[in-house]
Amino acid sequence: MQPTDIHDPDYFHKVVDCQWACPAHTPVPEYIRLIADGRYADAFMINWKSNVFPGILGRTCDRPCEPACRRGRVEDEPVAICRLKRVAADFKGDVSDRMPPLTTTRNGKKIAIIGAGPASLTVARDLAPLGYHLVIFDSDKRAGGMIRSQIPKFRLPEEVIDEEVGYITAMGPEMRLGQRIDSLKAVLEEDYDAIFVGTGAPRGRDLPIPGRQDAAANIHIGIDWLSSVSFGHISKIGKRVIVLGGGNTAMDCCRSARRLGGDDVKVIVRSGFEEMKASPWEKEDAMGEDIPILNMLVPIAFIHEDAKLVGMTFDKVKAEYDARGRRNLVSTGEEPVFHACDDVLIAVGQENAFPWIERDIGITFDDRWDMPVVNETTFQATLANVFFGGDAAFGPKNIIWAVAHGHQAAISIHKFCQNEDVAVRPPPGVTIVSQKMGIHEWSYDNNVSLDLRFKVPHRDKFAALSDIKAEVELGFDLKQAFAEAQRCLNCDIQTVFDDKLCIECDACVDICPVDSISFTANGEEADLRTRLSAPATDLTQAIYVSKNLKTGRVMAKDEDVCLHCGLCAERCPTGAWDMERFLIDVAQAESACCK
Amino acid sequence: MTFIPKPKLHHPDLQKNALGLTRRDYEGPVSTLCAGCGHDSISAAIVKACFELDIEPHRVAKMSGIGCSSKTPTYFLGASHGFNSVHGRMPSVATGANLANKDLIYLGVSGDGDSASIGIGQFAHAMRRGVNMVYIVENNGVYGLTKGQFSATSDKGAKSKRGVVNSDEAIDLVGMALQLGATFVARSFSGDKGQLVPLIEAALQHKGIAFIDCLSPCVAFNNHEGSTKSFDYVREHNEALNALDVITGRPEITVDYAPGTLEMVMQHDGSVLQLRKLHQSYDVHDRVAALTYMQERAAAGEIVTGLLYVDPNPRDLHAHLKTVDKPLNALDEMALVPGARALDRINAGLR
Numbered sequence: 001m002q003p004t005d006i007h008d009p010d011y012f013h014k015v016v017d018c019q020w021a022c023p024a025h026t027p028v029p030e031y032i033r034l035i036a037d038g039r040y041a042d043a044f045m046i047n048w049k050s051n052v053f054p055g056i057l058g059r060t061c062d063r064p065c066e067p068a069c070r071r072g073r074v075e076d077e078p079v080a081i082c083r084l085k086r087v088a089a090d091f092k093g094d095v096s097d098r099m100p101p102l103t104t105t106r107n108g109k110k111i112a113i114i115g116a117g118p119a120s121l122t123v124a125r126d127l128a129p130l131g132y133h134l135v136i137f138d139s140d141k142r143a144g145g146m147i148r149s150q151i152p153k154f155r156l157p158e159e160v161i162d163e164e165v166g167y168i169t170a171m172g173p174e175m176r177l178g179q180r181i182d183s184l185k186a187v188l189e190e191d192y193d194a195i196f197v198g199t200g201a202p203r204g205r206d207l208p209i210p211g212r213q214d215a216a217a218n219i220h221i222g223i224d225w226l227s228s229v230s231f232g233h234i235s236k237i238g239k240r241v242i243v244l245g246g247g248n249t250a251m252d253c254c255r256s257a258r259r260l261g262g263d264d265v266k267v268i269v270r271s272g273f274e275e276m277k278a279s280p281w282e283k284e285d286a287m288g289e290d291i292p293i294l295n296m297l298v299p300i301a302f303i304h305e306d307a308k309l310v311g312m313t314f315d316k317v318k319a320e321y322d323a324r325g326r327r328n329l330v331s332t333g334e335e336p337v338f339h340a341c342d343d344v345l346i347a348v349g350q351e352n353a354f355p356w357i358e359r360d361i362g363i364t365f366d367d368r369w370d371m372p373v374v375n376e377t378t379f380q381a382t383l384a385n386v387f388f389g390g391d392a393a394f395g396p397k398n399i400i401w402a403v404a405h406g407h408q409a410a411i412s413i414h415k416f417c418q419n420e421d422v423a424v425r426p427p428p429g430v431t432i433v434s435q436k437m438g439i440h441e442w443s444y445d446n447n448v449s450l451d452l453r454f455k456v457p458h459r460d461k462f463a464a465l466s467d468i469k470a471e472v473e474l475g476f477d478l479k480q481a482f483a484e485a486q487r488c489l490n491c492d493i494q495t496v497f498d499d500k501l502c503i504e505c506d507a508c509v510d511i512c513p514v515d516s517i518s519f520t521a522n523g524e525e526a527d528l529r530t531r532l533s534a535p536a537t538d539l540t541q542a543i544y545v546s547k548n549l550k551t552g553r554v555m556a557k558d559e560d561v562c563l564h565c566g567l568c569a570e571r572c573p574t575g576a577w578d579m580e581r582f583l584i585d586v587a588q589a590e591s592a593c594c595k
Numbered sequence: 596m597t598f599i600p601k602p603k604l605h606h607p608d609l610q611k612n613a614l615g616l617t618r619r620d621y622e623g624p625v626s627t628l629c630a631g632c633g634h635d636s637i638s639a640a641i642v643k644a645c646f647e648l649d650i651e652p653h654r655v656a657k658m659s660g661i662g663c664s665s666k667t668p669t670y671f672l673g674a675s676h677g678f679n680s681v682h683g684r685m686p687s688v689a690t691g692a693n694l695a696n697k698d699l700i701y702l703g704v705s706g707d708g709d710s711a712s713i714g715i716g717q718f719a720h721a722m723r724r725g726v727n728m729v730y731i732v733e734n735n736g737v738y739g740l741t742k743g744q745f746s747a748t749s750d751k752g753a754k755s756k757r758g759v760v761n762s763d764e765a766i767d768l769v770g771m772a773l774q775l776g777a778t779f780v781a782r783s784f785s786g787d788k789g790q791l792v793p794l795i796e797a798a799l800q801h802k803g804i805a806f807i808d809c810l811s812p813c814v815a816f817n818n819h820e821g822s823t824k825s826f827d828y829v830r831e832h833n834e835a836l837n838a839l840d841v842i843t844g845r846p847e848i849t850v851d852y853a854p855g856t857l858e859m860v861m862q863h864d865g866s867v868l869q870l871r872k873l874h875q876s877y878d879v880h881d882r883v884a885a886l887t888y889m890q891e892r893a894a895a896g897e898i899v900t901g902l903l904y905v906d907p908n909p910r911d912l913h914a915h916l917k918t919v920d921k922p923l924n925a926l927d928e929m930a931l932v933p934g935a936r937a938l939d940r941i942n943a944g945l946r
Binding site for chain 2: 504
């Protein structure tokens, strides 16, 4: 193998698995250390810079970081990264003086932002300090988009949305709320330099099976129903409720129904339990509220008597896999199953809808999905001054993806408005600094905690179910937060090796608790991976290879399960190993342009 | 020294041996020796050897004296017995312990000061009596604990860190062990676990005195230009005689040596040592030739390593003394105080 180029910013970035997995590349270990240090406002600001909605995401994020967390590979569970983010938000105090000041100097460019959801607000947050005149449109009267309309208040209190949306609206964008855009052509005819479309995936999929129209009064589309609940238009539901669908919307629907009078609420899913799209913790929370999840049942019909819904019939299926490994749900041939109910909530998916974008204005739509053709890096449409982001760009994803899209779109809009090539992306800012303080003293806590993951305390079930606005999760207290923060392995504190200093004494090999380090003859990667102290089977994890050493061997370190405990550096007699903090600051609009 | 304990977390694929223990279960607390000390590598080699041989930790007694080397038993086999004796007296204590309970595995760890200076008389007698034990000397040629004076194994002409040249002749422990009748004699290097681990395994299986002289560079006081016990010097002058594989029934350990002729050495207990000879003419069963060869190569400035001599049918102290099969500490009162009639019988035999 060639010696590893540790100066490539991606190399050490990949070692910080959580940050690499995060679409917005939030520097997770950095803010977790600040939480352990009691610096909650600093931790919050790192999050705010990177993911814009720490308090919101600390409650609702899909957490791609957690399955990636290295801790999950050396013990049972990853660090509770998401809930620690909430800790930063809960205990930060007043941070208003840390927010960017209101920009008074305008740069003369005017941007229309359609939709006031997370992607749009991110674009606004990134562009406002640069002097853009931003105009945000939304059909709802309050900004926030799906964050406000679809996420139940018992998961995300209104005040948190108000606060974090408020930081952005306070930056001076012109808010045209309650104003629905019905024609993009009309917007294009106005004097905007660029337009950002962040209108989400606003249409819930229906289930056109027999009885759908006849019993329509008691059959609701999940996201529309959630939004009506959210805005107070609906405050009760029948005693027996069936929720169709296995995603997070279905989990929000069933738990909301439990709080609005549903005593007998059940979720019925076509697929198996494991294949459900809902996050494991959301399924767990639903089942904890006495909501059974019934699997492998495909809806046949809505059954009604005198135009009133009485229940549903389902076909019992089993999964069969064809030669290509694709799953087919095949009827077991048993009698249809009947489940009585008073109401049905359909949460079987969301779709994009762009009836308001004319097809003759230069924006190409693909034939298959009728979605706009959007560049995956620049988020630019085929019409150069129109950009898409969030669910509007590539279909339904999660808030953190919308934020990441927003950052990239903001960079593109800024470059576009400054007449720069949007395809040339700004490089990240990288700093790497030794953490050595003394002979065996580091400026981070290298002692690895053996605690198992702490559970976030919940509100008493009876109290939680009797008030739809009462937040179920209470968040970690400071003692729990500290202990959970200590579980972080500090993967951003990198092991940096200097081949010129190494005397090949084996001290690092002997001390390494996870057998990461080997000194051996170099070879092709596939061969080298089998000859290390412990076989390196995870091909997604890099092998750090040094130049040739005095004996002709190389140092080869498997990054996979390194605990970043620094013992290799402590036991190194010559300082060939050092622990260095790697901070990568993914570029945002403010640093996008050369001018 | 390192202040934090070595984290208990381990590699998810860490192997278990026949006892269900992992290699980590054979470790001790984190070492307090200087970073990079060769002795820590020897400790790691002992850990690996005991793990691979499926040795029950409670069947091992770690014996040591005083010095950097003699501190190391704290840092391996945390679940074994241990005796840290006074300076240089480890061989006598080990002899006594072995006499009392021959069922334990005795692992003596000593240094060049402990064995070649203050304890040289003790060392000599353990060799000639053939105490069934492994006797490892962690040899760095320097008194590390007292800031780097030459020790008795320091080569004549070697230069100290301060630039002083050693004018005294070195004691060659390997030569002494051979002369005094040790039945297993080897020399190795802390920086070469591929060679050292199988040697320790073979020594642990040897039913007699097994002596390993292990060069172990002192990174603090004896790893400089002019030293003859530094990493660089030993690597440059290392002349490996053979490579050893101990056949334990588990997947073969690959050693980083070129293949040579194979020689199988059947041991008394049925275990097999597989020697890959790197020097065709060298015979590991010829004590006299071994002594001659050692002296020749030493004169040529080479450090000969590997298995130097082994007697496949060793006799140990208990065989010499014709003790009973049962360990003496397990003999009950009936056996120890056989009564007046037995005494009469003995007396009658002497009349």
